[in-house]
Amino acid sequence: MQKVDVQLGERSYTISIDNNFANLAPSLAARQQVVVISNSTVASLYLAAIQPLFPAANVQHFLVPDGEEYKTLSSFEQVLTFLLQQHVSRDVLLVALGGGVIGDLTGFVAACYQRGVAFIQVPTTLLSQVDSSVGGKTAVNHSLGKNMIGVFNQPEQVLINTSVLSSLPAREFSAGMAEVIKYALISDIDFFHWLVQYQRQIKQLEPAILAKMIAHCCQMKADIVSRDETEQGERALLNFGHTFGHAIEAWLGYGRWLHGEAVAVGMVMASQLAQARGSLTAEQLHRIISLLQAFNLPTQPPTAMKIADFIPFMKRDKKVRNGCIRFVLPTTFGQVAVVDDVIEAELTEVFTNGHY
Structure with a gap:
């Protein structure tokens, strides 16, 4: 217990x-x-x-x-x-x-x-x-x-x-791992290294490893919620990957992709944007993508979906303030922040020049 x-x-x-x-x-x-x-x-x-x-x-x-x-x-x-x-x-x-x-x-x-x-x-x-x-x-x-x-x-x-979790379909388990990896990337790089180290035991559903992993994630979220219950500040960081991810879910039609699958791609896209801004190295981006792929998660958006398709949904995101789309982006490997100076032209440039 x-x-x-x-x-x-x-x-x-x-x-x-x-x-x-x-x-x-x-x-x-x-x-x-x-x-x-x-x-x-x-x-x-x-x-x-x-x-x-x-x-x-x-x-x-x-x-x-x-x-x-x-x-x-x-x-x-x-x-x-x-x-x-x-x-x-x-x-x-x-x-x-x-x-x-x-x-x-x-x-x-x-x-x-x-x-x-x-x-x-x-x-x-x-x-x-x-x-x-x-x-x-x-x-x-x-x-x-x-x-x-x-x-x-x-x-x-x-x-x-x-x-x-032993009765959970493999695809559903992988989708959950997207949220687990999210916790590591927003503020706990040691947890990221732990996930890399224990990925085999996690995939094999070893009870003690699962309990430790789940408790760690719950503790991280509980601490943030206790400080910012209604998402006035710090809790918004838990939305890392979700601005892009929610757009994917809505554009495809709910249920086509699992939430965690869309969040996985959203985290990659946010990290690609951060790399273009100089906050992440190509090697760090590769490590993020590799861990997501290790748990069989997608790392590219739907083939037919272009950045112009994201914009209308992102403009209705709950983090929008005064008409400005705000993103949760990595500021370094294992830390994120809310950024409010991303413009549509920057998104177009990053995501039409081979970043996905």
């Missing part, structure tokens, strides 16, 4: 990490009204496994179709309709059992149903375990932009069972 605390005063909570659901949440035993939000893929594997955590409750569940394309206002409304039809009261505990789509959707529903009910995160993908389940960002997508409709809403607990 490993624990990471997210320090937010009265809304503080604990991230518990173990390889057995039974060890994770004894404090949930008294809950009497529980609704699990999941999808059919995850529910078939783990819905029965988590029900013993709520011995006093008649656990109900609602299943959303599996996929990023269902992270929508329509799904949001369907969950709310189910809760109303079942006469669910304000003392309910919603349980997000799934990956980032389920976690974001459930947290948004919890914030809005009867003006706010409790929820916990039980993330079942690597990406959600190291990133989206922690920090309280909840949202649904819009056709014009990813995560554009939502609120900050912190869970009561995050329960991470590392053993569920």
